[in-house]
Amino acid sequence: MPDPNRNTALAQLGGTPHRRYYTGRNLKRAVAIEDLRAMAHRRTPRFVLEYLEGGAEDEATLLRERTSYADWRFVPRQLVDVSERSLTAEILGKPASAPMIVAPTGLNGLFRPGGDIALAAAAAHAGVPFVQSTMSNDRMEDVACAPGLHHWWQLYVFGGDEIWQELLRRADAAGCEALVLTTNAQIFGNREWSARTQSSKTSPSIPTLAETLLHPPWCARALRYGVLPSFRNVVDFVPKGSRSFFECAFWIRDHQPTSLSWDTVAKIRAAWRKPFVLKGVLHPDDVRWALDAGVDAITLSSHGGRQLDWTVAGLDVLPAAREIVGDRAEIYVSGGVRRGTDMLKALALGADAVMAGRAPLYGLCAEGRAGVERALEILRDEALDAMGLLGASSISEIGRDLLAPAAPR
Numbered sequence: 001m002p003d004p005n006r007n008t009a010l011a012q013l014g015g016t017p018h019r020r021y022y023t024g025r026n027l028k029r030a031v032a033i034e035d036l037r038a039m040a041h042r043r044t045p046r047f048v049l050e051y052l053e054g055g056a057e058d059e060a061t062l063l064r065e066r067t068s069y070a071d072w073r074f075v076p077r078q079l080v081d082v083s084e085r086s087l088t089a090e091i092l093g094k095p096a097s098a099p100m101i102v103a104p105t106g107l108n109g110l111f112r113p114g115g116d117i118a119l120a121a122a123a124a125h126a127g128v129p130f131v132q133s134t135m136s137n138d139r140m141e142d143v144a145c146a147p148g149l150h151h152w153w154q155l156y157v158f159g160g161d162e163i164w165q166e167l168l169r170r171a172d173a174a175g176c177e178a179l180v181l182t183t184n185a186q187i188f189g190n191r192e193w194s195a196r197t198q199s200s201k202t203s204p205s206i207p208t209l210a211e212t213l214l215h216p217p218w219c220a221r222a223l224r225y226g227v228l229p230s231f232r233n234v235v236d237f238v239p240k241g242s243r244s245f246f247e248c249a250f251w252i253r254d255h256q257p258t259s260l261s262w263d264t265v266a267k268i269r270a271a272w273r274k275p276f277v278l279k280g281v282l283h284p285d286d287v288r289w290a291l292d293a294g295v296d297a298i299t300l301s302s303h304g305g306r307q308l309d310w311t312v313a314g315l316d317v318l319p320a321a322r323e324i325v326g327d328r329a330e331i332y333v334s335g336g337v338r339r340g341t342d343m344l345k346a347l348a349l350g351a352d353a354v355m356a357g358r359a360p361l362y363g364l365c366a367e368g369r370a371g372v373e374r375a376l377e378i379l380r381d382e383a384l385d386a387m388g389l390l391g392a393s394s395i396s397e398i399g400r401d402l403l404a405p406a407a408p409r
């Protein structure tokens with residue numbers, strides 16, 4: 001089992017007592033996302049963790065997504081009455097309890113059976129949108145049943161046009177409020193650490209299988225629900241002989257057209273009348289093109305470090321993107337959000353919201369829906385307190401003046 005405390009090697013540990021993250025079952029004792037992460041690591045097989053945590057190649061993008069936040073320091077205001085604080089926001093015209101969105105993540109059924117439904121229910125409970133991935137495991141119509149949910153659909157284009165047209169028709173009928181087209185994953189990222197858990201493309205290695213058996217509750221849940229989950233929203237588009245878990249995932253990966261272009265974006269924009277978001281944009285020219293294509297929002301994202309290695313992080317390009325966009329579209333940042341202060345830094349640099357991927361997934365692996373609720377609560381509570389310490393009462397008061405570069409540039 002990986003040592004859940006290996007990330008506690010902070011500089012200030014020198015001379016302090018040995019520190020441990022919480023790995024028990026009492027969610028109230030998980031005081032930070034890192035505790036949920038440690039709980040998740042204790043309860044999840046290694047091949048699932050590699051899928052969850054891993055980045056592409058040398059994981060330089062993955063690292064940058066975290067360190068980009070460390071490049072900024074707060075310059076707080078004092079003696080401001082912050083007794084009435086609120087993080088409430090408007091995201092694509094709908095109220096949200098915080099400027100936060102649960103990011104689209106595929107294969108959530110691997111973390112927990114019913115993972116998409118659990119994430120959606122927790123997001124609805126927290127009052128923030130949930131984005132369901134094309135590679136999700138629960139049917140979008142079942143996910144849509146969560147009361148009060150702001151449900152968005154994330155589209156990967158694969159196969160012929162009739163597939164995305166059918167998915168858009170279903171998403172619209174299921175009440176999805178926005179469409180998120182992911183632009184940076186037409187070629188699957190080279191996730192070597194994940195590949196090392198397999199003996200071939202479609203089978204786990206023997207040590208992987210043996211290690212999985214060390215997690216009886218995970219195995220029992222998986223066995224009860226048919227071992228490995230199915231991609232229920234897209235499996236019918238896949239040829240009959242390729243519908244098992246690994247084969248289906250690879251068939252879809254192999255049929256994502258690398259010819260995806262602004263022409264496809266125009267066709268999808270024309271076919272979808274509700275709010276439209278492009279996810280994966282980093283280059284300033286693409287920000288301009290996205291505006292010309294009529295998007296309602298842009299997600300600056302390097303896909304959790306899982307696609308091209310050695311890219312900048314979304315946060316790095318945020319100030320320039322905001323300058324280009326002005327108030328013509330919303331901007332979200334996705335990548336590396338683990339703290340309420342990360343959310344505040346993104347807002348100060350011009351974001352309308354952050355999209356969190358792994359943070360809610362740690363909660364899901366730790367304790368299912370209740371764990372996701374705890375993750376979202378931790379992020380919101382941390383942000384609310386940090387906001388008070390910054391001298392701000394609402395998100396409109398969080399501006400660039402409250403930040404300074406950590407080191408002179």
Ligand SMILES: Cc1cc2nc3c(=O)[nH]c(=O)nc-3n(C[C@H](O)[C@H](O)[C@H](O)COP(=O)(O)O)c2cc1C
Nearest residue numbers: 103104105106133182303304334335336356357358
């Ligand atoms: C396990 C996992 C699966 C993901 N699957 C998708 C996906 O299906 N579609 C997508 O647009 N992004 C996907 N992403 C990227 C996330 O939407 C998000 O941009 C990223 O996780 C943000 O980084 P963070 O995990 O540090 O918050 C995935 C990320 C993870 C960790």
